[in-house]
Amino acid sequence: MMQLDDETLNAYLDGELDPVVRADVEAALARDAEARARLEALRRVSLLGRTAVDELSRLSVDESLQERVWPLPKPEPDCPAARTGRAMTILSGALVLLLGMGLGAWLFPSSPRLAGEAAAVATAWPRQAAWFHHLAAERRTHARPLVLDVEGSEPARLQVELNRTLQQRVVVPDLSDLGLRPLGARLLVEQARPLAQIFYQDAGGNLVSLLVALDSGPDTRPRFERVDDGPATAQWRRANTRYVLVGEPERVRLQDLVPVVAERTTR
Amino acid sequence: MTDEDASRFPAGWLGRLRRGELARPRGRLSSGESRFRRELLALLPRMRGHALALTGAADRADDLLQDTCERVLLRWRQWNGSGSLVAWVLRIMHNLWYDRLRAEAVRATDPLPEDDPVLADPPGAEGHTELQQTLAAMVALLPEQRAALLLVSVEGLSYREAAGILGVPVGTVRSRVSRARAALVEALKPAVGRQS
Structure with a gap:
């Protein structure tokens, strides 16, 4: 049975696995509730991080820098x-x-x-x-x-x-x-x-x-x-x-x- | 420049402004440079958000953004126009950041300054302690983990692209992203638990 460690789950989350390994991971996930919960937690912090940085990107940039660019x-x-x-x-x-x-x-x-x-x-x-x-x-x-x-x-x-x-x-x-x-x-x-x-x-x-x-x-x-x-x-x-x-x-x-x-x- | 003018610029900028070190266009811009500058202009908010999350402090972020723009504008002809401008600019930003870390010997944790008004209370995050906690947790990561996480998780780059920017093997990016997310899950247990 495939071992769903954090690195594998993250690579799955980031779309970094080739189709064969991806299918294996999905099959393993279907059988492993704990791994599914872990994947969900990783997905959740990923989203939170993206949202937080998006909020920072809404800050206005100094006009003098815009003027120089x-x-x-x-x-x-x-x-x-x-x-x-x-x-x-x-x-x-x-x-x-x-x-x-x-x-x-x-x-x-x-x-x-x-x-x-x-x-x-x-x-x-x-x-x-x-x-x-x-x-x-x-x-x-x-x-x-x-x-x-x-x-x-x-x-x-x-x-x-x-x-x-x-x-x-x-x-x-x-x-x-x-x-x-x-x-x-x-x-x-x-x-x-x-x-x-x-x-x-x-x-x-x-x-x-x-x-x-x-x-x-x-x-x-x-x-x-x-x-x-x-x-x-x-x-x-x-x-x-x-x-x-x-x-x-x-x-x-x-x-x-x-x-x-x-x-x-x-x- | 009067004192009033000087107060408009964040710390670190004034000296360079006075020394005339900032990249300034001379005369009329060519259409290629003009197009490049407009694309860079549109990237500035995103770059500033990235710099804030990377450095963990507004004054450092503004210095880093300023230096990045300066270098990007000096080297704009080196960008071949076919790849991602974001990735190219981020490579320069991360190189500058690592140079600075090495120079300052800033290692291990680089905690969120509690009195930093920008990061402690980002716009749109009023009352959203979850986002504030997330930023704090991200800034508390090891710098190399934070950098990998920002490139992959926030900017959406592939492990290979992130590895190119950071100058490390793909496997190292994979490992750093994994450790960074694990640390965030640990730090944000209540928020993550509520969702799942």
């Missing part, structure tokens, strides 16, 4: 010189676009073709939104609950908290007809500037998020960018509010979502 660019300074610099950059870019692609393409900057061309130039807002989005998406990948300040199951509270955070009325867009269910929102302060990121989920479990922040300036048309081969983003400004929509490019077509979101956020 994946540095976040500082928001662009909002000063006249910077604005002039940006204007020159935009003007140069526009000239290149006009010469290289023709007037038609320039008139429709949100076309997929131009979105691809612009992908190499990710600016601060999309990077910031993509960073928050990525952190949330990774929690989902690792079967962890999203960290949210307001749950999407309370739409009225979500709206109130968003307005309170931004000190301005910004409509939480209802995208349910597009198959997007609100999960909730993070309410954050970055560089002394309040902002919110609203998370939605489609039927396939894919995340789409919308970053909203106060950002004075003229209205802009949506600009599509891809951040470091990662999330796709679309940013625009309307009524002194910056919006950045983020989604995984393989799973979500932002070009289809942007017009709807832009229209519904300012109703």
Whole structure:
């Protein structure tokens, strides 16, 4: 009769036995109540250990370490010189676009073709939104609950908290007809500037998020960018509010979502 | 850096920050490095949990995590991208931990500091004395047993993978895991008994 010592039981528990030995162990276990109880005790402490370390993994990691691992660019300074610099950059870019692609393409900057061309130039807002989005998406990948300040199951509270955070009325867009269910929102302060990121989920479990922040300036048309081969983003400004929509490019077509979101956020 | 800034960093970090020893990216990241860094970023909570359970103290865990990240970022090109990033990072973390143990000559039991606020009262474990007792029992294990148990039982690595990380034969991992679980069963008899 097979001897069911601790090492064998642990190897069985850890899936380390080949099929023949495994079958022998199972046959021996069927006859040996004491060994079954011992196996259960080993299984139990294993589970307790895993749960305990999982709890430790829920602790937040120091932000300075996160920043060093994946540095976040500082928001662009909002000063006249910077604005002039940006204007020159935009003007140069526009000239290149006009010469290289023709007037038609320039008139429709949100076309997929131009979105691809612009992908190499990710600016601060999309990077910031993509960073928050990525952190949330990774929690989902690792079967962890999203960290949210307001749950999407309370739409009225979500709206109130968003307005309170931004000190301005910004409509939480209802995208349910597009198959997007609100999960909730993070309410954050970055560089002394309040902002919110609203998370939605489609039927396939894919995340789409919308970053909203106060950002004075003229209205802009949506600009599509891809951040470091990662999330796709679309940013625009309307009524002194910056919006950045983020989604995984393989799973979500932002070009289809942007017009709807832009229209519904300012109703 | 002001004193207020300094207080944001756990003990041990400030000196390295001041000496500029932390791995910092220079200029724009390549897409490969950017992708690597994002994957590492997503691993940080899990790595910190592992470091806490491995070292048994928050300040040691944060130092270990910091050093691990520093070394991982310096060597990121050595990761071939085809294997498990978790296993690669854990190998570096465990090597650093053993170097430190050897340097400090920390042997035998490395008891849970009773006043460590993190381990004594982990998040989600409020009122769950079972989890607190489990952590205490794990930290009371011999370091080599704890390491083997964490890799196999918590991280779900195979004995062969754990042996590769720890630099010992597969049979040694098998034996260490077995002894570690036996010690936990003994230490957690009431909890284990309630369940069975």
